[in-house]
Amino acid sequence: MEKEAGGSPPLSMPINVKPELTVPNHSIISRRGFGSSGRSISLLANHFKVSVNAKDAVFYQYSVSITSEDNRAVEGKGIGRKIIDKLYQTYSSELAGKRFAYDGEKSLYTVGPLPQNRLEFTVVLEGSFAKREIGSPGNGGSPAASSKRSKRSFQSKTFKVEISYAAKIPLKSIALAFKGVESEHNNQDALRVLDIILRQQAANRGCLLVRQSFFLDDPKNFTDVGGGVTGVRGFHSSFRTTQGGLSLNMDVSTTMILTPGPVIDFLKANQNVQEPRYIDWVKAKRMLKNLRVRHELRKMEFKIIGLSEKPCNQQYFPMKVKNGDSANGEPQTVEITVYEYFTRHCGIELTYSAYLPCLDVGKPKRPNYLPIELCSLVSLQRYTKALSSMQRASLVEKSRQKPLDRMRTVTDALINYHYDDDSVLSACGVSIEKQLMQVDGRILETPKLKVGNSEDCFPRNGRWNFNNKTLWKSTSIERWAVVNFSARCDTSQISRDLINCGRRKGIQIGRPYTLIEEDPQSRRGSPLARVEKMFEQIISKLPSEPEFILCVLPERKNSDIYGPWKKKCLSDFGIVTQCISPFKINDQYLTNVLLKINSKLGGINSLLAIEDSRHIPLIKDTPTIILGMDVSHGSPGRSDIPSVAAVVGSLYWPLISRYRASVRTQSPKMEMIDALFKPLANGNDDGIMRELLVEFFRTSNGRKPKQIIVFRDGVSESQFSQVLNIEVEQMIKAYQHLGEVDVPKFTVIVAQKNHHTKLFQASGHENVPPGIVVDTKIVHPRNYDFYMCAHAGMIGTSRPAHYHVLLDEIGFSPDDLQSLIHSLSYVYQRSTCAMSIVAPVCYAHLAAQQMGQFMKFEDLSETSSGQGSMTCAGPAPVPELPRLHKNVANSMFFC
Known part of the structure; x- marks a missing residue:
C-alpha cells in the first residue's frame, strides 16, 4: 500500500459543481499495430480457411409469408422448414431449380434472382407432418377419441406461401471488408447468410439448433449430469472475417436437454426420489408443462398442458358407446375412468400409474388424458433452468476434453458434415480446407512478484506458492470470533491450525475471543432466523464489536445460510467475515483461506515487481x-x-x-x-x-x-x-x-x-x-x-x-x-x-x-405479496440492494 508520507489525504474529493460540458461521441478505433515482444511460438487454431471462388456471386433476400387455409399466419421453424422443403419439391421448375437458404422464419436466400420478384404458391402437406401436430382433444376429452384423431391426422393440410424480393447482398462485401474498404452492404449480412446455410444443413439432419450450435440425437454424445438433465455434445460453427481471410470457426459445444425416456423416470430423477409415491405433483406440473411426449403405443407425439386433478383410476371422462338395447341403436354417453378405458377397451395392463395423475395433452377447455406410464419424453428438448452446483460439477467433469481429443473431434466433424457439398455454398464457390489453421503466437515474459520482506517470487508455469514465504503486507487480528453452523466441525482445532498457519505467513492472529456453536434447536429454523439467533449470541458473549468473524457453514455447498450471514455482517454491522465449509483441512487449504482474510482486512498478499518499483508504463x-x-x-x-x-x-x-x-x-x-x-x-x-x-x-x-x-x-x-x-x-x-x-x-x-x-x-x-x-x-x-x-x-x-x-x-x-x-x-x-x-x-x-x-434469501422469505406490487401502471420498481456498512465499504470484502 502507498506510504502515508506527506500527511493523511483528505477524506473526500473536493467538489465544486460546475455546469456539465458536452460529452464527446466516441467510435470504435481501428488496430494501431501489432505486438512484437515475447518468444515466438507456432500454434494451431480451430479455424479452417475458406476460399470463395465466385466472388461476384450475389445473395438475393426474399421475405416469406406462410398462411394456413383460414388465413392465419403460420409460425414455428419446424413447420416452416417442412413447408418450404415441400414447396421446392413441388415447384422446382417454376423456381428455375434454385436452391434455398431458409432461416426457418421470415427470410429466404438464393444465389442469383428467382424468375420473378413476387411469387405465390399453394403447398399441400401430407399426414406424416400432421402426426407431430396432434394433441387437440377429441369428443368430450376422451382418450377413446385418439384413434379417430390419428386417422384425421393423416388428412392433408394446405398452406399459402408468398415470396417477395427484399434486398441484394453481394458476397464481395466480405472481400472488401478485408481491405478496409467501406461498402454500402454490411459484410455481416453476407456472413449471416453463410451461417444460415450451415443451420439449414443441421436442421435437415434433425439436429437441435441453439444459435450457431447444433446437436444431433445420438446417445453416444449424451452424458447424464443428474436431476433428469443430460448434457449433449454438439458443434458450434460460424463463418468469421479475419486478417487471414474468411474462416470457419468450429468448436465442440454442449447444451442441456431433458433426459429422454419414460416420464416417470424423469420425474423421479428430477426430484431425487426413489418411488413415484414420493413425487411432488405441484412441482411436477410446473416442470412438465409444454414438454413433448411420445405415446409409446400409438407412436404419436403430444404436448403436455397439465395434469389431471385426480388419479388415473378416479379421473372420469364422457365416452360415447354403442347401445344395442336402444330402439334406434344410437350411441350413448357414459362416464368412464381413464384407467378403465385403457384396461377394458384397449387391453393395456396399467401398473403403477393407476394411482398417479394423468398427463393432459388436450386444450384448456377440452382435456385429453394419457396414463403417465404410456408416455416418454421426446429427445432433444432443451433444459433452460440454472444447473445446481452438483450438476455443473458433473458436466465439467464429463465434458472436458484434452487438447488432442478436441482437435480430432473438430476436424473429424468438419470432414463428416461435407459442408463443401452443399448446393448453395457450391453455387457461390465456397470451399473449406480440412486442416486447422496455423497461427503465430508469442509467449510474454512472466511478471516477477514481490512477497514479504521484499523477497522476489518467480512464478513458474503461471503458478507460485507461499512455502517458506510471508505475505507482502500482512495484517494482524486481535478481536475475532468463530461461529459454527456445522454439527460436524471441530472449531477449536480449526482456529488453532489457522493461527499457526497465519504466523508462518506473517499474519499475527491472537486467540479467538469466543467459539460459538449453534444451538441444535435453531437448526430447524429458516436461514434468516438461524443467523439472527447466532448474532444474539455474538452480541451477548463479546464485550465489543469484533474486527473479524470466521463462519463455519454446513457441509453442503451453496448453503442457504451464506446470503443472510453476509448481509448481517457486511451491511448491518460492518464486520469482515470469512465463510468456510471444510472437508479436508491442510496447510494449502488454510493458506488459501488466509489469502482471502488478509485481503479483506486491508493487507496485500503479493505485488507486481513493477508496482513495487513504480515502473508501470503510462501509469507511473x-x-x-x-x-x-x-x-x-x-x-x-x-x-x-x-x-x-x-x-x-x-x-x-x-x-x-x-x-x-x-x-x-x-x-x-x-x-x-x-x-x-x-x-x-x-x-x-x-x-x-x-x-x-x-x-x-x-x-x-x-x-x-x-x-x-x-x-x-x-x-x-x-x-x-x-x-x-x-x-x-x-x-x-x-x-x-x-x-x-x-x-x-x-x-x-x-x-x-x-x-x-x-x-x-x-x-x-x-x-x-x-x-x-x-x-x-x-x-x-x-x-x-x-x-x-x-x-x-x-x-x-x-x-x-x-x-x-x-x-x-x-x-x-x-x-x-x-x-x-x-x-x-x-x-x-x-x-x-x-x-x-x-x-x-x-x-x-x-x-x-x-x-x-x-x-436471494429475502426473495425466498417474502410472501407472494412481495411480488404483488405489479400495478396496471407497470412493473414494480427494481428493489435496491442494502448498502455496505461504512466499516467495510472500502474493503475487498468480495475476495
Missing part, C-alpha cells in the same frame, strides 16, 4: 484508475430477478493490486450499467463512479485520476458502441459533476471468455503455455483485438481471453497494453496462479455474485 507518472465492470443476471427463466451491476476501481495509485467495489441493482436482463451516474433531486450524485472516484482520491494522496482504464466483461460485439456511448458517457458526466473541467483520458477494453476460438500446440499433447498472445491472422481484419491465454490450463482445453480495445486515448503501444493486461492476470489476491482474465473483471464478478446473495 499519471494518476490512473483501473475499473473492472460486470453485470450478473438472474438464472435462466427468471425474468423477475433484478440484474446486479458491479464495478471495482483501483486504489492507492500507482498500485494496481488493491480495489474497491460499488454494486447496484437494475432492471432484469439489462446489460448496460445504468447507475454509473445517478443524479438525485437534491443535486447530488448517488452513482457508482462517484464512490470510486472519491475513494481513489482519498487513498492516492489527494490525486485525481487523469486516466481511466476500463475492463468491461459480458458484452457482445453488437453492444460495443453502447459501452462507449452509454457507459463511458455516464462516467464522464459523473466526473464533471465533481466539478472537473478536464475530462480524463479513457482506454476501454472488452474482455470476453464466451467465444469459440481455441489455441493448440502443434503436438496437441499439452495445453498452450501461459502468457500466450495472438494478434494476427485469426483476429478481426480492422478492429483492435487479440487473444491472450495468461493462465496454465491444467485440465481440459484452455480457452483464451478475447480482448477488444474499443478506445485508447491514453495511447498504449500494443506491447505495453498486452504487458499490462498480462500483468493484471497476476494480481488476483485470493489465488496463487495467473487468472484466465484480468483480476478487475474477476473482482467485479465476485462482488456482483456476493451482493446478489443479499437479495
Whole structure:
C-alpha cells in the first residue's frame, strides 16, 4: 500500500459543481499495430480457411409469408422448414431449380434472382407432418377419441406461401471488408447468410439448433449430469472475417436437454426420489408443462398442458358407446375412468400409474388424458433452468476434453458434415480446407512478484506458492470470533491450525475471543432466523464489536445460510467475515483461506515487481484508475430477478493490486450499467463512479485520476458502441459533476471468455503455455483485438481471453497494453496462479455474485405479496440492494 508520507489525504474529493460540458461521441478505433515482444511460438487454431471462388456471386433476400387455409399466419421453424422443403419439391421448375437458404422464419436466400420478384404458391402437406401436430382433444376429452384423431391426422393440410424480393447482398462485401474498404452492404449480412446455410444443413439432419450450435440425437454424445438433465455434445460453427481471410470457426459445444425416456423416470430423477409415491405433483406440473411426449403405443407425439386433478383410476371422462338395447341403436354417453378405458377397451395392463395423475395433452377447455406410464419424453428438448452446483460439477467433469481429443473431434466433424457439398455454398464457390489453421503466437515474459520482506517470487508455469514465504503486507487480528453452523466441525482445532498457519505467513492472529456453536434447536429454523439467533449470541458473549468473524457453514455447498450471514455482517454491522465449509483441512487449504482474510482486512498478499518499483508504463507518472465492470443476471427463466451491476476501481495509485467495489441493482436482463451516474433531486450524485472516484482520491494522496482504464466483461460485439456511448458517457458526466473541467483520458477494453476460438500446440499433447498472445491472422481484419491465454490450463482445453480495445486515448503501444493486461492476470489476491482474465473483471464478478446473495434469501422469505406490487401502471420498481456498512465499504470484502 502507498506510504502515508506527506500527511493523511483528505477524506473526500473536493467538489465544486460546475455546469456539465458536452460529452464527446466516441467510435470504435481501428488496430494501431501489432505486438512484437515475447518468444515466438507456432500454434494451431480451430479455424479452417475458406476460399470463395465466385466472388461476384450475389445473395438475393426474399421475405416469406406462410398462411394456413383460414388465413392465419403460420409460425414455428419446424413447420416452416417442412413447408418450404415441400414447396421446392413441388415447384422446382417454376423456381428455375434454385436452391434455398431458409432461416426457418421470415427470410429466404438464393444465389442469383428467382424468375420473378413476387411469387405465390399453394403447398399441400401430407399426414406424416400432421402426426407431430396432434394433441387437440377429441369428443368430450376422451382418450377413446385418439384413434379417430390419428386417422384425421393423416388428412392433408394446405398452406399459402408468398415470396417477395427484399434486398441484394453481394458476397464481395466480405472481400472488401478485408481491405478496409467501406461498402454500402454490411459484410455481416453476407456472413449471416453463410451461417444460415450451415443451420439449414443441421436442421435437415434433425439436429437441435441453439444459435450457431447444433446437436444431433445420438446417445453416444449424451452424458447424464443428474436431476433428469443430460448434457449433449454438439458443434458450434460460424463463418468469421479475419486478417487471414474468411474462416470457419468450429468448436465442440454442449447444451442441456431433458433426459429422454419414460416420464416417470424423469420425474423421479428430477426430484431425487426413489418411488413415484414420493413425487411432488405441484412441482411436477410446473416442470412438465409444454414438454413433448411420445405415446409409446400409438407412436404419436403430444404436448403436455397439465395434469389431471385426480388419479388415473378416479379421473372420469364422457365416452360415447354403442347401445344395442336402444330402439334406434344410437350411441350413448357414459362416464368412464381413464384407467378403465385403457384396461377394458384397449387391453393395456396399467401398473403403477393407476394411482398417479394423468398427463393432459388436450386444450384448456377440452382435456385429453394419457396414463403417465404410456408416455416418454421426446429427445432433444432443451433444459433452460440454472444447473445446481452438483450438476455443473458433473458436466465439467464429463465434458472436458484434452487438447488432442478436441482437435480430432473438430476436424473429424468438419470432414463428416461435407459442408463443401452443399448446393448453395457450391453455387457461390465456397470451399473449406480440412486442416486447422496455423497461427503465430508469442509467449510474454512472466511478471516477477514481490512477497514479504521484499523477497522476489518467480512464478513458474503461471503458478507460485507461499512455502517458506510471508505475505507482502500482512495484517494482524486481535478481536475475532468463530461461529459454527456445522454439527460436524471441530472449531477449536480449526482456529488453532489457522493461527499457526497465519504466523508462518506473517499474519499475527491472537486467540479467538469466543467459539460459538449453534444451538441444535435453531437448526430447524429458516436461514434468516438461524443467523439472527447466532448474532444474539455474538452480541451477548463479546464485550465489543469484533474486527473479524470466521463462519463455519454446513457441509453442503451453496448453503442457504451464506446470503443472510453476509448481509448481517457486511451491511448491518460492518464486520469482515470469512465463510468456510471444510472437508479436508491442510496447510494449502488454510493458506488459501488466509489469502482471502488478509485481503479483506486491508493487507496485500503479493505485488507486481513493477508496482513495487513504480515502473508501470503510462501509469507511473499519471494518476490512473483501473475499473473492472460486470453485470450478473438472474438464472435462466427468471425474468423477475433484478440484474446486479458491479464495478471495482483501483486504489492507492500507482498500485494496481488493491480495489474497491460499488454494486447496484437494475432492471432484469439489462446489460448496460445504468447507475454509473445517478443524479438525485437534491443535486447530488448517488452513482457508482462517484464512490470510486472519491475513494481513489482519498487513498492516492489527494490525486485525481487523469486516466481511466476500463475492463468491461459480458458484452457482445453488437453492444460495443453502447459501452462507449452509454457507459463511458455516464462516467464522464459523473466526473464533471465533481466539478472537473478536464475530462480524463479513457482506454476501454472488452474482455470476453464466451467465444469459440481455441489455441493448440502443434503436438496437441499439452495445453498452450501461459502468457500466450495472438494478434494476427485469426483476429478481426480492422478492429483492435487479440487473444491472450495468461493462465496454465491444467485440465481440459484452455480457452483464451478475447480482448477488444474499443478506445485508447491514453495511447498504449500494443506491447505495453498486452504487458499490462498480462500483468493484471497476476494480481488476483485470493489465488496463487495467473487468472484466465484480468483480476478487475474477476473482482467485479465476485462482488456482483456476493451482493446478489443479499437479495436471494429475502426473495425466498417474502410472501407472494412481495411480488404483488405489479400495478396496471407497470412493473414494480427494481428493489435496491442494502448498502455496505461504512466499516467495510472500502474493503475487498468480495475476495
